[in-house]
Amino acid sequence: MARSKPIRIGIVGLGMGKAHAMAAAGLPGVEIAAIAEPDSSRLEQLHNNIAKQHGAKAAAKAKQARLYDDYKAMARDGAVDGMILALPTDMHAAASRYCLKQGVHVLCEKPPTVKASEMAAVKKLAEDQNLTYMFCRQQRFDPKKFATRDLALAGKLGTIYHAESKWMRTRGVPFRGGWGVNKDSGGGVLLDLGIHQLDDAWFCMGSPKPVEVFAGLHCGMPHLAKGQKLSMPYNADDCTVGMVRFDTGATLMVTVTFALNEVKPDTEDGVIGNTEWFELKVLGSKAGIDVVRNRMVSDNPKGAKVGAIPVPAKLKKMRTQIGGQLANFTDAIRTGAQPLNTAEQALHLMQMLDALRKSSETGRSVRIK
Ligand SMILES: NC(=O)c1ccc[n+]([C@@H]2O[C@H](COP(=O)([O-])OP(=O)(O)OC[C@H]3O[C@@H](n4cnc5c(N)ncnc54)[C@H](O)[C@@H]3O)[C@@H](O)[C@H]2O)c1
Structure with missing residues (x-):
């Protein structure tokens, strides 16, 4: 595709889709060509946000979108090159397949699908159609995480034997009218936050091959549904703890919660409130990295050396988060190169998520073939 022509992007779903649209409105070489959203109030909100952040000219341009x-x-019309799918989770698989069949490149929100078998079908279709498929994991576009992964892959951390990853919310349940907390509609914390934390650690470790998992999925706080007027029951997991073992022998512990009777560490007042905190650590025989605290601890004959994560100057200049992800997607469309978040990795992630769920259901560890 010619570099001079802007990539025409279609945004689908204006919950999380708003953030994608905001990034698209500020990215050179990208045009918001179309928007699909049945709720018109969300469209109005988006235009206001674009006007505030990018100015009246950008808002006027966004208003020209079909x-x-x-x-x-939208997928059938031929007015877009690529679509960003920010639909409810249980629509991801069918929508990705539909768009790819129409010849449209796809950037799909996380989790890429609900089950690994669905992701395998999406991957095959993208390959058969020779189209770009990418799943959203904008948190990968972070210089500290890139640097950690590069150090891990170059052997600078020694043998990586363990990683820990947490996203702990005390009162941060995304009800989403009901589907966010319903286990039959793609809800629950494993699919929502679990995929983020699992992928963060797996990415930083250098994506070793998963072989076995063990997990507990708990629906601990369904009473929080009271007064929420949900269209379906709160019966999905809101606290999930899992462990993955890789073919290298390394392990990964992941803990994610929507709600928890706990206070943020080092919080004195004991108020639960809507707070959250994160952990992301990769531990190797030569050095360990704490990404959240920007700390690298290196083994040294004279004692441990503690410093910041060494981030090369080139990485410090990288485009980050949602803007970085969109630039990577549109570059992949232009050049035909693999995006950073590949369909193959999406499949591995879905296999881990499937196995974690099965382990909790059966009370046994589950092998990944
Ligand atoms: N990457 C991230 O950090 C991040 C953050 C939040 C949500 N998400 C993901 O984004 C997805 C959406 O989450 P959300 O919080 O925005 O949910 P949401 O329910 O608030 O928004 C979904 C939107 O899709 C619209 N929609 C439904 N059917 C449609 C159709 N056929 N065509 C067009 N639009 C349609 C709905 O009207 C709604 O506005 C989820 O899969 C979630 O996991 C990702």
């Missing part, structure tokens, strides 16, 4: 009630009409 509008649809449904993503299928």
Whole structure:
């Protein structure tokens, strides 16, 4: 595709899709060509946000985008090169397949699908159609995480034997009208936050091959649904603890919660409130990295040396988060190169998520073939 022509992007779903649209409105070489969202109040909100952040000219341009009630009409119209799917989770698999069949490149929100078998079908279709497929994990676009992964892959951390990853929310349940907390509709903390934390640690470790998992998925706080007027029951996991073992022998512990009767560490007042905290550590025989605290501890004959994560100057200049992810997606469309978040990795992640769920259901560890 010619570099001079802007990539025409279609945004689908204006919950999380708003953040993608904001990034697209500020990215050179990208045009918001179409938007699909049945709720018109969300569209109005988006135009206001673009005007505030990027100015009246950008908002006027965004208002020229074609509008649809449904993503299928957009995919069929031929007015976009790529679509960003920010639909409810249980629509991801079918929508990704539909768009790829229409010849449209896909950037799909996380989790890429609900089950690994669905992701295998999406991956095969993208390959058969020779189209770019990417799943959203904008948190990978972080210089500290890139630097950690590069150090791990170069052997600078020694043998990596363990990683820990947490996203702890005390009162941060994304009800989403009900589907966010319903286990039959793609809800629950494993699929929502678990994939983020699992992928963060797996990415930083250099993506070793998973072989076995053990997990507990708990639905601990369904009473929080009271007064929420949910269209479906709160019965999905809101606290999940899992362990993955890789073919290298390394292990990864992941803990994610929507709600918890706990206070943020080092919080004195004992108020639960809507707080959250993160952990992300990769431990090797030569050095360990704490990404959240920007700390590298290196083994040294004279004692441990503690310093910041060494981030090369080139990485410090990288485009980060959602903007970085969108630039990577549109570059992949232009050049045909693999995006950073590949369909193959999406499949490995979904295999880990499937196995974690099965382990909790059966009370046994589950092998990944
Ligand atoms: N990457 C991240 O950090 C991040 C953050 C939040 C949410 N997400 C993911 O984004 C997805 C959406 O989450 P959300 O919080 O925005 O949910 P949401 O329910 O708030 O938004 C979904 C939107 O899709 C619209 N929609 C439904 N059917 C449609 C159709 N056929 N065509 C077009 N639009 C349609 C709905 O009207 C709604 O506005 C989820 O899969 C979630 O996991 C990712």
